[in-house]
Amino acid sequence: MIGAGMADIEINNLSFAYPGGQKVLWDLSMVFSPGQVVSILGPNGCGKTTLLKLVLGLLTPPKGAVRVLGQKVEDLSRQKLARLISYVPQSSALVFHYKALEMVLMGRVSRGPWYRYQKEDLDRARAALARIGLEHLSDRSYIELSGGERQLVLIARALAQQAPFMVMDEPASSLDYGNQFRLLDLVRQLSQEGLSIILTTHHPEQAIYLEGRAILIKDGRIKADGSAKDLVNTNSIAQLYSMPQGFVQRLGHLGSMASKTG
Amino acid sequence: MNTRALIVLAVALVLGCLLVLPLGRHPASLGDMYQAVSGWLSGRELSDYESQILFLIFKIRLPRIVAAVLVGAALSVSGAVYQGMFLNHLVSPGILGVLAGASCGSAIGIVIYNSWLITQLLAFLGGLAGVGLSLTLAKLYTRSPILALIIGGLLSGSLFTSACSILKFLADPEQQLPQLVYWLMGTLSKARLPEITAVGPVMVIGLIFLCLSGKTVDVLSQGDDEARALGVDSRRARRYLIIAATLVCSLAVILSGIIGWIGLVMPHACRLLLGSGNRTLLPASALFGALFLVLNDTMVRLIWTVEFPLGIFTSLTCLPIFTALLWHDRRRHG
Numbered sequence: 365m366i367g368a369g370m371a372d373i374e375i376n377n378l379s380f381a382y383p384g385g386q387k388v389l390w391d392l393s394m395v396f397s398p399g400q401v402v403s404i405l406g407p408n409g410c411g412k413t414t415l416l417k418l419v420l421g422l423l424t425p426p427k428g429a430v431r432v433l434g435q436k437v438e439d440l441s442r443q444k445l446a447r448l449i450s451y452v453p454q455s456s457a458l459v460f461h462y463k464a465l466e467m468v469l470m471g472r473v474s475r476g477p478w479y480r481y482q483k484e485d486l487d488r489a490r491a492a493l494a495r496i497g498l499e500h501l502s503d504r505s506y507i508e509l510s511g512g513e514r515q516l517v518l519i520a521r522a523l524a525q526q527a528p529f530m531v532m533d534e535p536a537s538s539l540d541y542g543n544q545f546r547l548l549d550l551v552r553q554l555s556q557e558g559l560s561i562i563l564t565t566h567h568p569e570q571a572i573y574l575e576g577r578a579i580l581i582k583d584g585r586i587k588a589d590g591s592a593k594d595l596v597n598t599n600s601i602a603q604l605y606s607m608p609q610g611f612v613q614r615l616g617h618l619g620s621m622a623s624k625t626g
Numbered sequence: 627m628n629t630r631a632l633i634v635l636a637v638a639l640v641l642g643c644l645l646v647l648p649l650g651r652h653p654a655s656l657g658d659m660y661q662a663v664s665g666w667l668s669g670r671e672l673s674d675y676e677s678q679i680l681f682l683i684f685k686i687r688l689p690r691i692v693a694a695v696l697v698g699a700a701l702s703v704s705g706a707v708y709q710g711m712f713l714n715h716l717v718s719p720g721i722l723g724v725l726a727g728a729s730c731g732s733a734i735g736i737v738i739y740n741s742w743l744i745t746q747l748l749a750f751l752g753g754l755a756g757v758g759l760s761l762t763l764a765k766l767y768t769r770s771p772i773l774a775l776i777i778g779g780l781l782s783g784s785l786f787t788s789a790c791s792i793l794k795f796l797a798d799p800e801q802q803l804p805q806l807v808y809w810l811m812g813t814l815s816k817a818r819l820p821e822i823t824a825v826g827p828v829m830v831i832g833l834i835f836l837c838l839s840g841k842t843v844d845v846l847s848q849g850d851d852e853a854r855a856l857g858v859d860s861r862r863a864r865r866y867l868i869i870a871a872t873l874v875c876s877l878a879v880i881l882s883g884i885i886g887w888i889g890l891v892m893p894h895a896c897r898l899l900l901g902s903g904n905r906t907l908l909p910a911s912a913l914f915g916a917l918f919l920v921l922n923d924t925m926v927r928l929i930w931t932v933e934f935p936l937g938i939f940t941s942l943t944c945l946p947i948f949t950a951l952l953w954h955d956r957r958r959h960g
Contacts, residue, residue, distance in 0.1 A: 417851070420851075420854075420855050421854070422851050422854055422855065441859075442854055442857050442858060442859045443857045445857070446855060446856055446857030447857070449855075450855070451851075451852070451855035451856075453851070453852060456848060456849070456852065457713075457849060458847070458848070459713050459714065459715060459847070460710070460847055460897070460902035461897075461901065461902045462844070462901075462902050462903060463901065463903070466844070466901075466902075466903045470841075470844055470845050470848065470856055471856065473841055473842075473844075473845050473856050473857055473858060474856060474857025474858075477839075477841070477842055477858070477863070478838070479841075481627075481841075521856075525856070525857075
């Protein structure tokens with residue numbers, strides 16, 4: 365295993381089971397280093413989202429530990445953790461009509477419950493919206509935006525947190541084909557700018573497109589961990605998703621994607 | 627944050643309070659009132675008429691206006707806070723069982739203990755029990771949390787309303803029963819200076835806390851996981867907000883009995899006019915709710931020879947106001 369530095373997210377012998385349920389994760393160990401883009405792949409129910417929730421400190425592990433900057437996640441305050449790791453959910457189930465700018469400004473709330481937003485916070489929120497190319501929609505209601513625009517607003521909110529790590533839970537799952545790759549382009553750019561990104565996805569071609577590290581998880585255990593380019597192929601995907609290899613080959617999806625990016 | 631809208635609402639509230647001050651069964655113009663107050667402040671000897679006016683202002687009219695401001699603001703802002711943190715348009719202090727619980731607690735205080743301090747404490751505990759029961763019932767049915775919360779609130783409200791009915795049955799029919807029935811229909815006629823000084827300071831502190839919690843409510847309305855990932859300890863924040871909102875509502879019940887609908891309709895009215903951002907919405911709801919109740923209370927004092935119960939009157943006036951706002955919103959957004 366790669367040695368863990370102080371700026372890493374380090375996971376040691378992590379196991380987890382939901383109350384009254386079966387074990388979801390089994391003795392997982394890994395290190396996320398600064399500047400990496402990591403795609404976590406695996407079938408439904410393999411523990412991808414649970415792993416992200418443990419990294420974000422939303423669940424407490426009964427065994428093992430997640431450490432950020434050398435400190436256990438559960439020992440860090442919510443405010444401090446939010447300044448280290450930002451979160452982009454699959455979607456936000458909003459019932460109220462917040463403006464896009466108001467949504468992004470919520471990324472600054474980790475400054476404290478009684479902290480009054482300053483001009484700098486507003487500037488950061490506007491800059492985050494501009495970074496994703498949606499500054500013209502800042503006064504539009506988030507609920508009235510398209511699925512792709514909403515996902516971008518959630519990314520802008522995470523950017524406004526100014527955390528060195530960003531965790532994304534299937535960020536492209538509700539987007540059409542074109543928007544999926546526009547979003548992946550943005551993820552690549554952000555990674556090149558120094559942001560560390562950990563994301564889950566059901567689409568192997570997205571991991572190849574991102575050209576980073578891939579971790580394949582099945583039944584709560586790590587099956588493979590390495591460069592997405594080397595790791596994600598018809599053989600590994602057929603095994604991961606328990607599909608006949610011929611079927612994956614017939615799809616031809618991975619091959620064409622790999623040739624485009626290679 | 628829409629500071630300009632808040633200033634406009636604050637000015638409207640102050641003007642509204644000043645304009646209704648001379649209105650009532652005993653005629654006194656604003657000019658007469660100004661003369662009497664300035665005379666009293668300068669220390670000169672006052673005429674009998676001026677003394678009567680001072681009595682009218684400080685012992686009758688002003689306490690009642692202050693009570694209307696506090697009750698209207700408390701019900702309205704706590705409705706907005708409950709709606710935001712429970713991610714639900716339909717909740718309000720009335721629907722969550724807070725008002726029924728607080729009424730039941732107060733009724734026990736009035737009928738059994740006859741003590742002001744115990745009545746306050748029981749009102750708060752009753753309010754907490756009301757919202758606590760709603761939330762417990764909602765947690766038992768997780769498949770549809772929104773529906774479960776509403777049904778839980780209705781059941782909780784029904785339970786405490788039944789308990790109140792038992793107290794009415796037990797109350798002394800000559801003395802306690804008429805007092806209890808009239809108070810439960812909602813009225814500010816019993817709100818006098820001693821009552822206001824007893825509950826007012828705590829209500830003001832609670833209202834300030836709630837009005838400044840907009841950022842936290844915004845984040846809580848994103849759901850638990852997102853709120854925590856954004857840096858808010860959602861469980862602790864929710865606990866503090868429930869305690870503060872329930873406290874101000876329970877104290878409002880002590881001052882006025884049950885006045886429904888304000889907690890549901892006023893936040894929505896402000897949302898239609900000013901948007902959903904809680905940094906503006908919470909103080910705006912407080913100001914708008916206060917103004918609304920001041921005007922309603924003035925009308926119940928003036929329209930009939932006998933004072934009409936305020937709780938019933940506000941139920942009648944909330945509907946046309948909300949319909950007009952929906953119409954306005956429809957015309958604006960097409």
